[in-house]
Amino acid sequence: MKLPKLKTGVAWAAVALIAIGVLIAIGAQAQPALAQTATPQPPNQTNETCLACHTNRSETFAFASGETKSINVDNAALDQSVHGSHNPNGSVACADCHGTAPHFQGKAPSLRAFVINISKRCANCHSSEGSGQADSVHSRAQAAGNLNAATCVDCHGSHTIAKPGQPRAAISETCGQCHQQIFAVYKESVHGAALLEQSNPDVPTCINCHGVHDIQNPTTATFRLNSPQLCASCHADKALMSKYGISTEVFNTYVSDFHGSTTTLFERQAPDQPVNKAVCYDCHGVHDIRAPDDPKSSVMKDNLLATCRKCHPDAAANFPTAWMSHYIPSPDKNSLVYYVDQFYQVFIPGVLGFMLIIVFTDIFRRVSDRIIKPNGKAGKGARP
């Protein structure tokens, strides 16, 4: 009986080994999921798994703060979004954004905290946008404790995320959701009106000046000193401006005058220092920029003195014409400046030419004296 006993033992050992092997194999499959969360997971948490519970549901989830949120997901809308099945990289799984079950309860004390937490996951795929956003005014405001500061989801949406900037007006309207007063002013401006009423493809939306994800504080000295370049990026573009009959000399004429030379020097040499010399928006307005022939424009002739007085409180009626209004002096515009310049164009070479003629004749005499010895006298002794 000894041998059969032994055989039985080997058989059991073989069974045990196979069983262990199978268990290891199963365990290996489950390992990544287990690594992510301490709680046991179903081996394949597909969208179907989630939607099995989250479709056609009327229940709400209650946060500790007392806020509630519907647990229902409109899968058709989700599938139409950029993250749906049209996505060339394949649709994004629920778990990619939400993590795997058992959900977020307990982690987010409020609906807002829940949104903020989810937004942090966007950077897992959108890393450059994420790192840009992490350096933005919104992220800094949030780090300082203002949970209202915009996250990815606030601008892009959640389940129904569409391709951004379509239509273009949607960009500014999105910012306007929080920045209502600024949006109301912008809407009336030459840029805003063209965008919102005529779907103009060229005028700046909010992000053209402020940036997209890495939006910086626009009240810093650096932003102020860079702002003329910002305006010039369109207003010195000949092809773009010719569409609207706008002069591209606005930037050159600004930079060559007192205000522009000073801000340009600071921008290059000390970009973090506050400078009180006017930049484009000091005269033209910030969000309320209007065409210069608009009666409400701050640079309209009748309004110009008031605009100058913002910085030059004692300015009198003639003072605004000390600024040449971006015109290059010509016989028709700023003729005094033109003729003074013309005078010196002639006077400087005239005076210097006269001086040089005399100097050269003197050199000629001195050199020739050394070569041609004067009659009867030693050439060398004639001159020191």
Place this chain on the structure above:
Amino acid sequence: MTSKAKNPATSFSRFDLVQRVQHVILIVAFTGLALTGLPQKFALESWAQAMIAAMGGIEAIRVIHRVLATVLMVEVVYHGGEITYKLFVLRLRPTMLPVLRDLIDLVQKVLYNLRLRQSPPSMGRYNFEEKLEYWALVWGMAIMILTGFLMWNPISSTRWLSGEFIPAARIAHGSEAVLAALAIIVWHMYSVHLRRFNPSMWTGKLSRHEMQEDHALELESLESGKAPAPIPPDVLRRRLRVFIPIAVIISGLLLTGIVWFVTFEQTAITTVPAYNIQVVPPELETITTPQPTRQP
């Protein structure tokens, strides 16, 4: 030409110490004004920006420029007083005044230089070259002070003038500066440094040989003993009794004018223009830090 004076002096006095000191102040102020001013005219050029950065930035060089301008204006007032004293109290000849003879000297000098004339013109105490430079400086100073005032006090100026005068002044000031700097390099450098170093602004004196070449007429006059007789002390006292009060009043007024010039107006606010933009509605500005809550 050769003088027959009994004891021919070997050197001749040209400039007294006060004149030489004025010249040094002029050198410092002129050079400083050019170094701080020309980079402002060419502010967008890289060499100008390097110079501005080296001198402490645009706001710093503007201050230096204005300080040196003030120094130069004070010197102009002093110089005016000095000339008035020499002309009206000492009754010296107005040797710096341009006369028709200067034009003849110029033509003769050019002809001589071109070997179309045997001898150079005999010239007086100040020859046409020196007069040209002196009056160029007077002209330049007048333009610079006038246009400088307009730029320094644009608000006050445009109470009386059209605004266009300010950019016109800017063009004139910068162009005149280019002319002045180039004229100094061409004319002054050549005539007193390159051609032959003229030491009189440092030593106060010129040698007989130098006098012979540049101021033959003056040399002749000095050696012939035609020097003006000294003024009797009582005459001098009488003249000074008139001169001193007038000089004090006028230079006092002029110096007050300079103070007025440099402190006339506060052109602009000293702060960055303010903007009151409501960035987000107040309800979004409130910081809503989540309260620690118990788990349900």
